[in-house]
Amino acid sequence: MREDDIRSITTSGEQIRVVNPATGGVVGEVPAGGKAAVAAAVDAAEAAQAGWAKRDPRERGKILGEGARIIRAQTDALAALLTAEQGKPLHEARNEIQGCANVLEYYHSVSGSIRGECLPLSSYGLAYVLKEPVGVCGAIIPWNMPVLIFAWKLCPPLVAGNAVVVKPASSTPLTTMRIADILEAAGLPAGVLQVVTGTGASAGAALAATPSLGHLSFTGDTKTGEEVSQAAGRNGVPVTLELGGSDAMIVCRDADLHAAAAGAVAGRFYNCGQTCTAVKRVIVDASVKEQFTRMLCEKAAGIAVGDGSRPGVGMGPLNNAPARDGIRRMVDACLSAGEGTLLCGGGIPDGAHYEKGLFYEPTIVSDLPDDSVLLNTEVFGPVLPVISAESLDDAIRIANSTRYGLGASVWTHDIKTAMLASSQLDAGIVWVNQHLRIPPDVPFGGMKASGTGRENGSGAFDPYLRSKTVLVRS
Structure with missing residues (x-):
């Protein structure tokens, strides 16, 4: 694929150039969004939230499964775009695209596992615990594995019934945006997934400081993660942080x-x-x-x-x-x-x-x-x-x-x-006797300065659901 073939994302206003790190050539341009763009995305996600939350989790999961099918069919084109903007060899890019599809398929397979509880208590009557979406969630994606980590952060909140606002890295937004389009083609309702492009200092900081988020997930270096945690914490927004390592x-x-x-x-x-x-x-x-x-x-x-x-x-x-x-x-x-x-x-x-x-x-x-x-x-x-x-x-x-x-x-x-x-x-x-590979079925995250919380596995639903207890006495 020639660079001219993928220079397709341009709009009016201030733009960020996406550059091929192997050649220095321009791959595409995306809007340099900031506080206003983030606020508009959160508003649109909130408007779509109620309808999405009413759907059965299995129905939400089926959309991810259909998205995975389309992604697999377009692996070569998506891998070429990922290589152009990120720099990794084509075989690694194909592996990452397939890994993204694996994650979508995994969460499709476990989408029916979200359960509440029913507890007959003799002194109180009947107690049942509902699991409800926490609301619009934020995700800040790094540039190193942009497509795979996009899937990690997107699938659990979506299956749990939340709308999601995603801020991809400014140097690698194009493949993420293409996959967001694929998910809409697979049946994801308009507004449920919002992608805001911009720098970390503008769009990323604005998303981290948004007070209405139900949860925020961030992957990046430890110093920036500390700043994100502080910004979210001032508004009481819980966070998942996957930060640096020295493995x-x-x-x-x-x-x-x-x-x-x-x-x-x-x-x-x-x-x-x-x-x-x-x-x-x-x-x-x-x-x-x-x-x-x-x-x-x-x-x-x-x-x-x-x-x-x-x-x-x-x-x-x-x-x-x-x-x-x-x-x-x-x-x-x-x-x-x-x-x-x-x-x-x-x-x-x-x-x-x-x-x-x-x-x-x-x-x-x-x-x-x-x-x-x-x-x-x-x-x-x-x-x-x-x-x-x-x-x-x-x-x-x-x-x-x-x-x-x-x-x-x-x-x-x-x-x-x-x-x-x-x-x-x-x-x-x-x-x-191995290193690096992480299946979507198991929890992943760090300790010490490497972060807090876990992604992947069925336990990844937990941050995106809140419990509501109902006590019934006849």
Whole structure:
């Protein structure tokens, strides 16, 4: 698909240009909405709320199922648009589009599970508990996995009977808007889903400060999440926050080192390292560190970096200039200060075809000091530190030493080791002999500075329903 074919969203007024991070070309334009646009969207959603809430949850779920069917039929076109605006390779974009459809299908399948309670109480008569929608809900979507996280945040409130106002990231709004159109074509009533485009400082801040929301869900960095939580809290709006992470991957001495090295490279460099639950630190038993590190570097060297729309590309560009420049500054500062050993990468790839894009090489470093910025902040890009541990206890201590607690993995053939590590790691999700993949059936979220609340699974309905108790005495 040529960029001219998808430059389709233009309106009058101030616009935001959506730029292809691999080429610098303009993919499209969207309105630069702010406080007034958010207020209008919330009003329209409130007008549609009552009718939507009266529908049976199974009927609401069927619309999601039909939306998934249409999305699957349009996978190639949607993936091309996602690659153009986000930068990820086409095969990763297709996986994300299919993942979005998976989430819609899952919530279609569990849409009949919303239940109240009936309690015969001898002293009071009959008590029953109704589950009602909380009202218009807000969702703020990041740019790294915009389509998948859109589905995570949209499906539970919709099935629960709420209207939703969504604010996509300003650099990746186009595929989200296209899928919103698909859901309307699938039968979603007009007004139930509102998409407001704009920057985080304008539209995002306005949505977070809206007092009438029944719930607000945000995915993004920890600092912004704290600001969103404070803005919502001033109005008593409850929030779900999925924030930053510094996910540790523990490689034990008995692990399948080839599988673990492949898992580390896939888990770190997928989406150019721009994934909340990416492998951000590898903690490997000292007895196998040299062998394992050699495998890592060999596999990283085989990653083809380039425009994600081209065949054979394994890693695309970073999504935006601040992201790429921030990674470059961090790595350069550490190396200039004599911190760590650069094993591979560490710069912008050579070649004229890289000059217009936001590319950075797959980078692996080792021997970093404990206080290195590369170990203690969320590095949202293709940089992988390797840390040596003397024992499992030492590895768990290192893994838990940051302020984050989103995800972690342990690689071992010993089930006792796996269970022990899983119970002691400060993480909302722990993988064993795998990393990164999250099915829609299970709860997902973090602890510590990585957020509050959970998305996915049938429990994701809970924030979007309120209980009303009725006591009947004849």
